[in-house]
Amino acid sequence: MATTLKNRSWRLSAAALLLSFSAQAQAPEAAATPAGMSGQEMLFWVLVSLLGVLVLALVLTGILIVVQLRPQLRKVYEMPTVRPSWSGKVLGLFVGDPVLLQGRVRDEIMSGHDYDGIHEFDNDLPPWWKMGFYGTIAFAAVYLFYFHVADAGQLSQAEYETEMKQAALLVSVGSDDPNKLTDFQPLTAAADIGAGKSLFATNCAPCHGAAAEGKVGPNLTDEYWLHGGEVNHVYKTVKFGVQGKGMVAWKGKLSSKQILQVSSYILTLQGSKPANAKEPQGEKDPTATKIAMR
Template sequence: MKRRLSGLALATGLHLMGATAVQAQDAVEGKKVFDANCNVCHSIESDVVGPALKNVHERRGDEWLVKFIQNSQELVKAGDKDAVEVFEKFNKVPMPAFAGSLSEEDITNVVAYIKEESSKPAEAAVAPVTDQTNASTTPPATEQGVSFGELPLIVHIIFILAGIIVLLTIITVVVQFRVFTTMLGDSIYDMDFRKSFAGRVLFLMRGDTTVMTGEAKDKLHSTHDFDGIQEYDNDLPPWWKALFYVTIVFAVGYMLHYHVFRTGALQTEEYEMEMEQAALFAAQNADDPNAETNYEVLTDASALESGKSLFNTNCAACHGQEGQGTVGPNLTDEYWLHGGDVNAIFKTIKFGVPAKGMVPWQGKLTKDQILEVSSYILSLQGTNPANAKEPQGEKE
């Protein structure tokens, strides 16, 4: 009896080991298929063009996943709730139908790969190493705002006393002016006093704005008469005259600074310096989508062959093996959505158009590889492949 049990346990163990080995092999094959067809638009952990795939088999089920990968649009048109939800959530970018290019076994292997990747624990973030001695003795300072109400009582008292002193000073000045005015009597209206600084301040406080606007003499110029239009001989406002004098001084200083001593850069020089700085900035900031590029189309056979290989690996899933267009636009006609010269295509590939499902490739392809793909795409012009997608964009 014991021998039978031992034999049964051994057989069961071998069966489980064999099943595990088969499942692992399925996942290995699935990874190859996934990398060749799916990783352009999908990631296990995060959303890209399509949704993150971690634990998707638990949410949808294996059978649904196989049908969706084979032809997602059939499920959408049939009104499948989950398929419609995914389609609408991700900007209604249709997923390519793989029923004709992948077998059911390939798709099953992809699902096995997704399961295996989903079961792996998430990588823990590595905390930066810090000097424990410094951390224990000198903790990082944090800035905290303090409201006025949280200030100590002595600070509140100081503010109150300062306000009282300012108020008493104003009251004292006003009282002294009143006493001073009473003592002078009518003599404050004498022109000598009114033109003095004290007189100007006194009458300004009493509402006389002559010190700001000038005196209105209401006298007509005897010789200034043009077609019945007469001119009064009034003073210009003092503020206007002061500003005019300031502009004269400024003009002299400007002329000496820019034109005599040449210690300042003129507008042309400033423009040239700013253009040089902009060129340096653009060269240093390679990730600027607005940076000017001047690439030339590659025409040698090796570069175009390399571009074709990269295109088939990374772009054919959305643009077709011949560039005829599937999910993405047709690349063989004369119409372009984002420009049809080599530099425009280079930028489109590098930075992508996420809103329309085009992922950025700058983190996956080098500059030379992107230029090779761009040149290969231009070599497809006028090839007229079968079942080409209708033109999109503007004619170049």
């Protein structure tokens, strides 16, 4: 019986290998190598494919052997010295007894554990659950040693700081960086303030009002600011907008000089007290000052 099974297994393995080699032999010898793949890479994947076919053949052979030997394995499993052992429980998986995964159900009442007619039985916890629990303990010990004793890995805060540093390298450090405040001085020339006034009337008045008294947007004439009232803060708000608040970004629609002109004009309106001014929003900004035109 064993000799017959061995012969069958070797025949299956040999047949699988012959099929794989014949498939390779039937491929045209002058076939072009796929674009972007070198000869060594092609050879590597061929070897991996052959290994996969060999492993599959061995698995199928093992399954065939287990199916053919199942009656004999059942007799071995039923032996009193084999069944309770760990190897016997593994053997039980091949003969249809999942005790290794489910545990044994003994239904034996524990003495003194009887509450209102409800009995507690002393059954095993499922072995898969216990192995998972022990696995979490082992993982916690490895984690503690790796991250807190050996300091070999980064904790979440360190990972965050590293990622932020890496992201900063990808962002321009110039005036187009929304995280870096510019250092412009407000414009005070009449021509610049006039240009800013015209830009405000065309682009900003629909939301902030013709006199910046506030409509959908906030009042820009009082001393309260949502995003800062110094000229560079106003410049940043106008240029990049405020996501989720309805303030659109004017970058790409207005030039840098135009944005600075309208930002400077807004600061000339401080304390103008227009009619029907909207209630203050935000906080006072001590750096915000009114600009006087020259």
